[in-house]
Amino acid sequence: MFERIAELTVRRPKLVLVVAGLLVVLMGVLGAGAFGKLLSGGGFDDSASESTRAKQVIDKKFGGETNLVLLVRAPDGGVDGPAAKQGGQTLVADLKKEKHLDNVISYWDAGIPELRSKDGRQAMVLAHVKGDDSERAENVKGILEHYTGRYGPGLTIRAGGAGAVGDELSEQVVKDLVLAEAIAVPLTLLLLLVVFGSVVAALLPLVIGTVAVVGTFAELAVLGGLTDVSVFAINLTTALGLGLGIDYALLMISRFREHLAAGAEVDEAVRHTVRTAGRTVAFSAATVAAALASLLVFPQFFLRSFAYAGVGVIIVAAVATLFVMPALLALLGHRVNSGRMPWARFDRPASARTPLWGRIAGTVMRRPALTAIPVLAVLLLAASPLLGITFGTADERVLPEDAQSREVSAALRADFDGNDAAAVHIVVDGPVTEGPLAAYASELSRHRDVVRVATSTGTYIGGRPAAPGAGNPALGRPDAQRIDVVSALAPKSDAAQDLVADVRAVTPPPGTHPLVSGTDAELVDSKDSIGGRLPLAIALVAVTTFLLLFLFTGSVVQPLRALLLNMISLGAALGAMTWMFQDGHLASLFGFTPQPMDTSMTVLMFCIAFGLSMDYEVFVLSRIKELHDEGKDTESAVVDGLGHTGRIVSAAAALLAVSFFAFGTAEISFMQMFGMGTGLAILIDAIAVRGVLVPVAMRLLGRSAWYAPGPLRRFHDRFGLSEGGPAPAAAPKPPVGAVIEKDTAGV
Template identity: 70%
Template sequence: MFERMSDLAIRRSRLVLVVAALAVALMGVMGAGAFDKLLGGGFDDPSSDSTRAAAVVDEKFGGGTNLVLLVRPSDGRADAPAARASGSALVADLRKEKRLGNVVSYWETNSPDLLSGDGREAMVLANVRGDTTQQRENARAVLDTYGGTYEGGLTVRAGGGAAVGADLSQQVVDDLILAEAIAVPLTLVLLLFVFGSVVAALLPLAIAVIAIIGSFAQLYLLGSVTEVADTATNLTTALGLGLGIDYALLMVSRFREQLAAGAGVDEAVRRTVHTAGRTVAFSAATVAAALAALLVFPQYFLRSFGFAGVGVVAIAALSTLFVMPALLKVLGHRVNSGRLPWALPKGADSRGPLWGRLARTVMRRPALTALPVLAVLLLAASPLLGITFGTPDERVLPEDAQSRQVAQVLRDDFGGSQDSALDIAIEQPVAQGPLAAYAGRLAALGGVERVETSAGTHTRGRSAPAGPADPALGRPDAQRVRVVSTLTPKSDAAQELVAQVRSVTPPPGTDPLVGGTDAVLVDAKSSIADRLPLAVALVVLTTFVLLFLFTGSVVQPLRALLLNLVSLGATLGVMTWIFQDGALSSVLGFTPQPMEVAMTVLMFCIAFGLSMDYEVFVTSRIKELHDQGADDESAVVDGLGHTGRIVSAAAFLLAVSFFAFGTAQLSFMQMFGLGSGLAVLLDALAVRGVLVPAAMRLLGRTAWYAPGFLRRFHARHGLSEGGPEPLAAPGAAGASRAAAEHTTKV
């Protein structure tokens, strides 16, 4: 396969580039419509009770409340005659909107729960119609028309799920633009320092641009056939930029190394594809396998990241394997054009002497050097002992977001909000007596403010109705019950209330479905916890198989898995310390809250895949030298000397693309960017630089152990970085590394 790739690049290089240019143009056209295909949300399990409850409410009761308008008159109280007249006119206009349904206001119900404690603001509740995308668009249209100053001196502010979704979707786009505006130029500067040549530095960036454009095209295609979360754009662009640069960096470095060793252009292209190209292909497989584990989860937020992540990894790898060799063939020795003052002299050894010296020091004193690093990583992981989980709400938005401000007012100035109430759907007919008795049992639960039904309103702790019935909550074939509490949404107490509500004895012959924001959180955590063991098992099994194929050892995969878990634990611990405990909240400008459960799983899969990426880079070269007869210490020292510079440069460049999302205004995107970037650096520096050579020294010959039947299997089917031919003979300046550059046959 790699022979055919190299021949295509050598013989049809210009044709390959023309086809690639046309493909990029086509992908650009498709990618321009990607945002119209993407959805907000996606954190709930479609088969959960909470999702089914929402479906029943939508079908039989016109939808639950997802838009809350706070209306304040310019002077006086909201229940004054003038304010009442203006408010009633506003409500009449809202009822004419086809985008809205179930419009309810204080001025018609006179419910004290819809009036603030000081009487200055009144509440209007509504349901924004449509699916997630339509709700987002409809909410924006309603807010553009009625938000801000309205007729009669009214000031209207919007909150609720639909308003939060509209703000989130817009913030995703703003954050993406800012992050890429930072990452791309900074990455170019770093590439110039790494390569010391303008032309060589531009090549990885070209592959990254192809990967980013391709990622938007695949999002458009995926969004046309399945549900894809709008935040997938952030992942695909960060991964596309980072991996495109990583893979191209490996190819360009090997090509320049071949030229420096005296190979002709054609031969340098061929051997670059056979060596670095082979590593790119199977390194991409490790990342794709880790991301594919996200497909086991039912939430389309995670599944869309699985589809999109695998797609962008494939695009980055394919563009590197086909476009990059053609570019190298066309450029030839001009790849070194535009040399900069800090560039290595021609013929200089491209190995990283610092990495070789570090590996030698660690190998000679493994315990002394590795134990402090291990202790720091375990200390960094310690916040995981107190980790809690949640789902995104308005608090992930910046403090000046209107939907977040409205949510805070609802918590502070109103007696519980129907927007965050538990919404119970009963799909069977229920007589008024049993319904009232059920509501009384619910009202007796701790933290419940009131229970609203078609049989009456039950207030805190009272079994008999204390308020009027709401006929809109009842139908001959179904009933809807609203449980409004004083508990902080998504708190431990609020989640416990969900369990208590579900344990209350229902009316005879009924099976109530409990929904609402707190129920969605409970169900999401349960759903992810149920499928997490399968996802982890798939990641571990895939990693074990791939690393065995590279190393021929059953010990090396276990060593890699253990070290990766340590570095990932440290990363997640630091993120818990920052985002849950609020250590850097004043610096980054976010509100501390529980770790977002889906984003934490996503970050784990991405970081694990990328760590395996670098594991393949390093271990394959160590194995290659070991098979050539080098002793354990020489294989590790020379292997890290050859790959350490590339791995560290690739890690820094990839981390830049992730760290750029630290500028995001959405706190869970900040966590994703900072966590992924930190994981990459920890793995490349602490794990590859210190823990790997220490482990190799302590394991000794055991590191390469495999049972006899597996050794025979690996001899036939194993993978290595080397291609079918030896590398070009090095020139005088490269003679000292001839043995290390000789490659093995597959």
């Protein structure tokens, strides 16, 4: 296959580029509508969980759960003053006329004391915004634009609740993306100039990255019209598309230049580049795609969206690298070095082998214990915070402290008795008589953390009815009952999650099967859903990685060694993020609020960082295997292999890390964690693992590093692939006028 690709790109380079250009234009037109088809919120829940099924019943029979809270502040007279009361009643009447709102409840019309603040200056208006995730986002935006701010005779309105949080998240993610790209792209271009030493060579990786991003936008636009896709997939598309495009192009250009420096003709250099580096790119893409495809086992469309984006961008980047890059190199030839930077020198031959990385590898293999033990100690220390890791889901605390929805949530906890917006909702999908319903609600209200329990027939506090006629008729239907359990616990705290378990354990009315929902129930169910499928995802990643590396190397030991070292580096990166974002270190410097690690983002970071680690594993191992197949012993193959690939891997890691570290400037804390954690994992893998632990492991394994049982060895001899191939014919000296690169990057 690679031979045919090489021949096509050498013989018909202009045709390949014309076809590629037309496809990019078509993908650009299609991808321009991606943002409009992606969902700005939601996607963290399992559609089959109890809390989701409860929400569906509440939506169908009770007009939906509260997802919008309007916090109304009155002037000096308080919310009971004549002017404030009249203004509040007018506000509620206007809200009830809104076609996109349902279940509008307020202090002024419902007379519920708990909807008034302790100082009497503020009151809550609760509502449910209708529509699916996409429609709800638009509906929330319209409501907020019309009602927040100054209203009526001196009233001031601020918005909170899940709907308002989602609206601010969707706006902030776009701002964060623009800022991250504004930082990453110029810095990446500067680094490319340093690495390549010429303008033309530096621009080629950006071509591949652009094609990858545009192609993936087109894919997301199509998928967004067929299924739910999160807008956060855009962030991964830009970071991974640019990064992988650079990685793959860097490998191809470096190998092409190496063959030119050896005196090969341009066409033969292109052919050998495709047969060797092209094969490595294909295998590397397969390993990264396998890691990201494991996200498809999770039911949350937030995680599945990253699988769609990640696998798509990898495939497009790899295909562009295999076809577009060789065609460009065939046309450019020695002009790939045009636009030489002042610090670069191409005036004398130089080996493609980087002495620094070769010396490091040699030192490490001569003194494996002396070099490995300090590195392992540091990595294990970095991983140690994982012993105390806890998990949660995104809420208003991921936003900046001055975000309106976050300020409202803080006010609800501090200024009101109980938090109606974060109540535990119980729904009984069937008829329930008054006596059993009262007994059930009374038992629920006896819980030490429950402030009150509201039903259609009464409100219960401490096991007793609060007052005659204190029920809310809107909570009852002939064929269903809804029960709201209000506590003063901090939403998503351990105590709030324990309350959900206790509520579910209470014996229900005979013949009923209550379903429990609410913010804390959704968190409990989300953690259970992800935790239950995580072993399957890890198993799929491990098995596919093992199979691919076996096909690549013919060894059963190399895949196991790679999996073990990758887990060490990932543990260090995840531990460092736990130390920061959960334990609160450096919080003031980066401006985030410490909280439990976001379950979805932690899983996402693990899968992406693992895939990218395998990317560099393939880069290094392919060259070591090639040299070993040529007859070199393991030590020489490792030293020379790292000498040839060390600069490529370190440069690629630095460039890719920049794309992810740029998200450290984000205002959304889980995007900060994702970007900084992934960038750190990339650098740890490229420097500590590839530079030290891989040579140490190969030294200790010796000849057994290439072991495989006889049947598997024969299987690999027949079906396996490696970066072999005939070497290009060398000329006694370069063609007249050619330029030979001297390695000046040192990255």
